[in-house]
Amino acid sequence: MPELPEVETIRRQLKKAILNKKITKVEVLSKKQFPQNPKLVVGKIIIAVERRAKLLIIKLTHQKNLIIHLKLSGQLIWQSNPPAGGQKIKLKRVIPTVGEFLPSKSTRVILTIGRGKLFFNEMRKFGWIKLLTNVQLDKELQKYGIEPFRKDFDQKSFAKALTNTRRPIKTVLLDQEKIAGIGNIYANESLYLSKIHPAMPANTLNAKQVNGLRENIIKVLKLGLKYGGASDEYYIHPDTTRGTYQNHFSVYGKSGESCRKCRSIIKRISLGGRGTYFCPGCQKAE
DNA sequence: AAGATTGTTGCTTA
DNA sequence: TTAAGCAACAATCT
Numbered sequence: 001m002p003e004l005p006e007v008e009t010i011r012r013q014l015k016k017a018i019l020n021k022k023i024t025k026v027e028v029l030s031k032k033q034f035p036q037n038p039k040l041v042v043g044k045i046i047i048a049v050e051r052r053a054k055l056l057i058i059k060l061t062h063q064k065n066l067i068i069h070l071k072l073s074g075q076l077i078w079q080s081n082p083p084a085g086g087q088k089i090k091l092k093r094v095i096p097t098v099g100e101f102l103p104s105k106s107t108r109v110i111l112t113i114g115r116g117k118l119f120f121n122e123m124r125k126f127g128w129i130k131l132l133t134n135v136q137l138d139k140e141l142q143k144y145g146i147e148p149f150r151k152d153f154d155q156k157s158f159a160k161a162l163t164n165t166r167r168p169i170k171t172v173l174l175d176q177e178k179i180a181g182i183g184n185i186y187a188n189e190s191l192y193l194s195k196i197h198p199a200m201p202a203n204t205l206n207a208k209q210v211n212g213l214r215e216n217i218i219k220v221l222k223l224g225l226k227y228g229g230a231s232d233e234y235y236i237h238p239d240t241t242r243g244t245y246q247n248h249f250s251v252y253g254k255s256g257e258s259c260r261k262c263r264s265i266i267k268r269i270s271l272g273g274r275g276t277y278f279c280p281g282c283q284k285a286e
Numbered sequence: 287a288a289g290a291t292t293g294t295t296g297c298t299t300a
Numbered sequence: 301t302t303a304a305g306c307a308a309c310a311a312t313c314t
Contacts, residue, residue: 069293069294073292126294126309165303165304183292183293272306273305273307
């Protein structure tokens with residue numbers, strides 16, 4: 001699933017492809033994924049490509065912003081030289097859930113930008129693209145918590161985010177209003193590195209654990225970025241290549257395998273209704 | 287074939 | 301009053 005490193009990787013690639021280009025056509029194949037009037041975007045020029053939390057923000061002229069949430073299975077695929085006319089685009093390689101041609105059965109929106117086309121695919125129809133004014137965008141972004149790569153993600157602010165809640169630390173890490181951009185993969189991996197049991201109530205972590213976890217969150221997110229994100233399931237880059245962080249997981253999706261540090265068997269439990277992976281040997285509940 | 291899975295929202299419960 | 305728990309969403313896999 002696209003989390004901070006995955007969305008950031010897409011942002012960097014996409015920026016190179018579409019910055020300063022004009023949107024000339026918007027094709028909405030699934031209204032739920034693009035509820036607003038697509039005509040409001042046509043003719044606008046892309047002046048910035050930004051990210052906040054797991055949101056991709058495409059800033060346009062006339063104070064308009066396209067906000068994209070990829071949710072569980074969203075993909076953004078860029079084709080710089082699509083064939084003229086309406087025929088399907090044949091891809092160089094077969095991509096899982098996409099197949100060999102674009103648009104595919106999971107394509108929900110197609111943006112024509114300059115000479116290229118940007119395909120928004122989302123198999124499950126949870127993801128969306130919204131059009132917001134600058135004022136609406138500011139308001140929307142306010143509800144998100146600390147951005148892990150910013151300087152203000154320090155020990156003090158992180159400790160504050162963890163007080164006053166007895167929820168499991170793993171659940172709090174996934175709470176976008178507390179910390180922005182962490183999903184299931186990076187929550188599990190950062191807790192493993194920190195030797196903290198995922199079910200520990202957040203307000204029972206001591207200062208050393210809080211700071212260790214903070215440092216390891218930054219560490220795993222940077223590692224994810226280094227490998228171009230985790231193409232564990234549906235995530236791919238705009239150029240259709242895959243990230244490789246999935247080859248470096250310590251616990252995520254590894255129940256039944258042995259821990260690389262202590263040889264204990266990785267366990268899977270459910271917290272907040274979500275799959276949670278940890279090493280019972282390394283991650284003790286105190 | 288019913289149930290689990292997944293991130294987020296919005297409703298219900300405590 | 302507010303935190304916490306959970307159904308719902310869509311599609312796929314088991």
